[in-house]
Amino acid sequence: MEDEEEDEEMSDSSSPPIPYSQKPAPEGSCTTDGFCQAGKDLRLVSLCTEQIEIPAGFLLVGAKSPNLPEHILVCAVDKRFLPDDHGKNALLGFSGNCIGCGERGFRYFTEFSNHINLKLTTQPKKQKHLKYYLVRSSQGVLSKGPLICWKG
Numbered sequence: 001m002e003d004e005e006e007d008e009e010m011s012d013s014s015s016p017p018i019p020y021s022q023k024p025a026p027e028g029s030c031t032t033d034g035f036c037q038a039g040k041d042l043r044l045v046s047l048c049t050e051q052i053e054i055p056a057g058f059l060l061v062g063a064k065s066p067n068l069p070e071h072i073l074v075c076a077v078d079k080r081f082l083p084d085d086h087g088k089n090a091l092l093g094f095s096g097n098c099i100g101c102g103e104r105g106f107r108y109f110t111e112f113s114n115h116i117n118l119k120l121t122t123q124p125k126k127q128k129h130l131k132y133y134l135v136r137s138s139q140g141v142l143s144k145g146p147l148i149c150w151k152g
């Protein structure tokens with residue numbers, strides 16, 4: 001009985017972190033790193049010259065995948081859930097769309113990270129795996145911009 005109680009109580013900060021495990025992708029889904037579950041390429045290197053439609057209020061940001069350290073994955077995220085330049089004023093929660101297949105309305109970062117095959121080893125707290133704002137040059141090329149300033 002004592003062991004069961006310890007497992008349930010996760011608030012003890014002295015205990016080692018429990019590795020985060022994601023649900024497996026639905027049967028028939030693409031599980032290739034750099035692609036969403038619909039099989040669409042999300043890597044910045046592949047999308048840098050594409051014209052990407054994003055809804056008003058959303059920004060293109062780049063996520064870093066532990067399995068693809070040399071690549072940035074392109075994501076569309078509601079800017080209300082991203083911090084300002086001082087790492088503050090981000091609403092709690094998440095709202096994002098897949099720019100690969102166009103699926104919209106992801107309300108949880110865990111669900112979104114599963115969809116884009118962002119294979120995380122830790123609980124994705126406050127979507128801090130979103131690392132960069134993406135910017136388009138005067139020539140129309142999308143590239144890595146400033147770091148997203150997550151605080152706390």
